[in-house]
Amino acid sequence: MTDTLTDTATKPSSARRFWSHYSSTSPITLTILALILGFVIGAIIIMVTSPAVLDSWRHTSHHLGDIGSSLKVSFDSVAAAYRAMITGSILDPTLFVHSISTGHGWDTTLTPISETLTYATPLVIASIGVGIAFQTGIFNIGANGQAIIGGIAGTAVGSMIHCPTIIHLPLTLLAGIAGGAVCGLVPGLLKAYTGAHEVIVTLMFNYVCNAFLLYALTETALQAPNQANDLSRNVDSTAILAPIFGTKSGLRVSYGIFVAAAVVVLAIWFLKRSSLGFDFRITGANPNAARASGINPKFVVIAVFLVSGGLAGLAGGVQMMSTTHYIDGGFLIGNAGIGFTAITIALLGRLQPMGIMWGSLLFAALNVGGRAMQAATGIPLDLATIIQSIVVLFVASPVLIKEIYRLRSGAESFQMATKGWSS
């Protein structure tokens, strides 16, 4: 008898404890702690993998007196790596001082931050799309496919229709949205009317979209003329998101960041103030209550896929319009799959537009900085991926991170009795 009692008592209590832990520490603190932890573990990995450090320790094993110098080598290589990462993604202070004093070289000084912003732009848009779907309880894993279709649609409208910027630019952006929305509509309809699980359908749709990309680039008029490779036409100059500081400056940061900023603002408004956003949130938090309150679940599923897919498509369009101005067979495939990264970032940002924005900037900085680190120190870009993964892991498991930092005393381990159905 006592066995059954304790059994039933511990299960809800541990879940409850987890929840109380999870919800009490501020998400910002948590993310910063996770970031620090990510860098610490990254440092350890640098120390145990860098050839210079290993050589130095091999030497020390023969001459014990050299421990100090080996330690110094270890810390130096970590410091060099992280310095390269920060200066390569945000700002190099020496270059900054130089630019201030001489008034020249601003392009070089600002390149890192410009690259980070460029990288982050489509991520913000796609991640907010994924975040809105997740808030509604819809697991749209197909953002990448939707972004690809958005990119294709944008390229088609941008390269094959010719009109002035004032019409052409918004039209191309809208084409991206429409492409992604149509691509999202299919799993939405399937879920609403047949109950097909959206995770499986959207996941599989990514492959369909990849295949469609190759088809579009080799078999249709989208392929660049006189081209045998899977390469699209270039979009007109009237349909690109131009670099803010002009093409001559070399800074790639484009007007796309204003599109991303607009998406952030609109998403905040949508979730907080719009009736449709309210319906989405109710459905995500309690689908039964949503139905009982008169919300049509079919409508919500279809609408959320249109919104989420549309944003993913816009991200694909913006990616193409702000960087390459054409697409090729590798568009958003493999490591560049912003639609997949978007899932991670949406969770990192706790599905909130502002959180997602910061998460995207962080991911972008780690990637851009990682490349700079690779160039400067030879430490592979994968280290940046490792740090990203660790940050996400620790944000996703707040209990663990709190245990590590002892944010709460162990005295918290009280047992809570089972709660009946009553209250």
Place this chain on the structure above:
Amino acid sequence: MVHQHFMLVPVFTVAENVVLGFEPTKSFNRLDYKTADAQIHELSEKFGLQVDPRAVVENLPIGLQQRVEILKALSHDAELLILDEPTAVLTPQEIDALMEIMRSLARDGKSILFITHKLKEVRAVADVITIIRQGRVIDSVPPSETENQLAALMVGREVNLTVNKESTELGEPVLEIRDVVVRDDRGLAVVNGVTLDVHAGEIVALAGVQGNGQTELAEAISGLRPIESGTITLRGRDITNHSPRAILDAGLGHVPEDRQRDGLVLSMSVADNLVLNTPRRAPFASRGTRNLKAVSVNATDLVQRFDIRTTGIDATAGSLSGGNQQKVIVARELSRPLTCLLASQPTRGLDVGSIEYVHRQIVNERNQGMGVFIISSELDEVVALGDRIAVMHAGKITGIVDPSTSREDIGLLMAGSTMGAHD
């Protein structure tokens, strides 16, 4: 321990369920059914709990299933038997039988801890009554205390247990249910030809043991479950198989049976929950944009008027006690223009003070000329509130009687006898 929700394997026989975990075996670990049956027989004889060891549990009526649970506990030589709300699923006759069993077990030297919120039952069977409130023992009293004294101890203040009702003019029928047939998730016709009228200015209470189709009937009226045949009209307007939205807008107020599942979004604020099914109605929104100011004005007003105890209108609904959660739902429903109020188990799991409050609100609405349809498995509530009492058994109305009818007769109707020819 006898759990409120039975821990039996429905497809196993009585004998298999009782010996589960302590199976007598023959060589090679074969189950020894003969010994098992003999054990059950012996136990049944010893405690006077007659039940066929070979019967399959899912085919037994609820009262017998409970007997199996008790046998299971006794088979482990339990000295202390804990019965958690054992009477919620029983007819009055079955409750009497259970009381008899409890008395005889006590005579045999067993100790029984009987957890219930029904004051009549504790007074009938207990030797000592201990009242707990908010996790503390308040007092232990002899069963000679009156119900009002017990209720006062439970709530911490004097409570009026009887509902005062003045007689009112009977108005037009507002809710007309005609030959309604509804299937449950398994495809069984659990509501099988129900016909019932609710007039303006009266409370019709539907009594019945849980699981006789009341839940499905409520879902059908509110549009959450398809109606196979028959019609439902609300003040002459056909609402058969209309969407929940249309039915809510037609003026049906719905207090769902499971408030946390269907009535509230626990992670959202009290203010949002108070407009959960009217988010698009003026003044809470216009042209797709929510008016958060109107929402909070509404919340402040309702929190005060309905005495909802909360730390603020921005507190989550999940942070409120069960009674206050129910008040949120009642406040929400009664604050919009209604033709008829449908309340399923309106006081389930509430403390005596909240029950008193909810009952008063319901009677108020009836006095003001609203039709009220209450579905409750609490006979006390049905008798206290109903102007007419309909009794449901196995998907049919077995009788419509006056509240002055004896409990025995209502009990017989609840058990399926249609002899209620008094009406």
